[in-house]
Amino acid sequence: MVGSGGVVVMDEGSCMVDVAKYFLNFLQDESCGKCVPCRLGIDRMLEIVTDITEGRGTLQQLDLLEELAETVAETALCGLGKTAPNPVLSTLRYFRPEYEVHIKEKKCPAGVCKAIITYSIDPEKCNGCGVCVRGCVHGAIIGEKTQAHVINTELCQKCGICRSECKFDAIRVVCENEVLNAAICQR
C-alpha cells in the first residue's frame, strides 16, 4: 500500500486514518510540485484527513476524499503522484468504518488521534504510587501519595508517557464525549 513497495505492519493499536495522514504528510514532502493533481491533490487529501482525525470531518468529505484520491491516481504526471493516493484508497477500501466512526461519533477506536481522545486515571485501579507524576513532563498529574491521582486535561498534552509508566494499568484513553463510558473505546 505504500508507494515505494515497502510493507508496513500494523496492529489494532494503529489508527488507519492516522496511518493515511502519516503517509500523506510524507508524500507531500516528496512531491516535486510540478503538476496540479499531486501538488494540490495531496494537500487537499491531507486537509480532509486532518479534519477527520480532529473530529471536524463530515461524510460528504469522505466521498470527496475518495473521488479526489481516484482523480489523483489517474491524472498525476509521474509515478509518485499516481501512487500517492494509495494509502488513502486502501485504508478507505478496507477500513471505511473506522473513518466513519471518527466522523459520526468523533471517536478514535484505536485511541491514537489526539484531538478526539482524553487521558484519564481510573480511581479504582490507581494506588497513588506517584510514578506517573514524575513521568509527566507537562506537570499534568496531581494527587496525594496513596490517593487516586487525577489528570488535568487542560495541561495534558496527550503524549502517553504516563500510560506506559503506570504499572497498574490505571491510565486509560477515552474518546471525547465518552469519558464516562470508557470501556467502549478503550484499546
Next chain:
Amino acid sequence: MLQYVNVNIDGAIVRAVKGTSVLDTAIEYGICIPHLCHVPYLSDISACRLCIVEHVNNGRSKITASCTLNVEEGMVIMTNTDKIRKMRRNLAELLVAQAPNSRAIQDIAVRCGVKQVRYPFRNDDCVLCGRCVRVCTEVWKAQAIGFVGRGKDRRAEYLFGVRPEFCKQCGSCIELCPMTITPCDGPMKPGEERLCGQCESQLIIADQTPGSCVWCKLGEGFACGRYA
C-alpha cells in the same frame, strides 16, 4: 514536406501534421480540450493536467495529458468521456479553490463543469502554470524568472527574489499570467472567495454541449489556440 497521419478524435477521423500534439490537432479541428499551461508557441510541461484525454490502445484506455502526447497513425483518442469529464472537473475544482481570484481560472472551472467548490477557498496568487517562466526563457531568452522550491513550497519567482537587471521588462510574463485577469467584480477579499456564477451564458453552454468551446475568457485573454 509535411507528413500527415490519421487520428481518430472523438470518432472523427482527422488528418494531423506528424509531430504535432493531440491537443494542437484537436483545437485546430474545433474540438475543445480545456487547457491552462499550454501556450501554442511555447514548449509544453504537462503541469495543469486539464488537457487529459483517454488514449485507447489495444482495447485499453489510458488517461494522459494531450499537450505532450504526439499524434500517431491510427491513434484513437477520446476527449470527452464521462470519466474524463469527472476527473477534469475535479482538477479544475482544485485549481479554482486554490486561486479563485482570477477570471481566467473561474472561467476554465466553469468550462470544466465545476458547479460547486467542496474545498475551503484559499487565496493563492499563482497556479504554477509556468507560462511566465517559459515565455521568459524561451521567447526572450532572459531567464529572469524561474521556479524555486519544491512540493507545496514551489513558486515562480525572480531568480534572486528581486527583478534582475537582465529582465527586459517586456511584460510578457504578466500578459500570459492567468492570475492577472481579475474577476468581473474586482478582486475578492480574503475570506470572501466564491465560485463566480456571473457568466450565466457560459454556464448554459458548458451544460448543454460539454464538449464544445465556450470561448472562455481564458482563451481571449491569452492565446488559447482557438483565438490565436
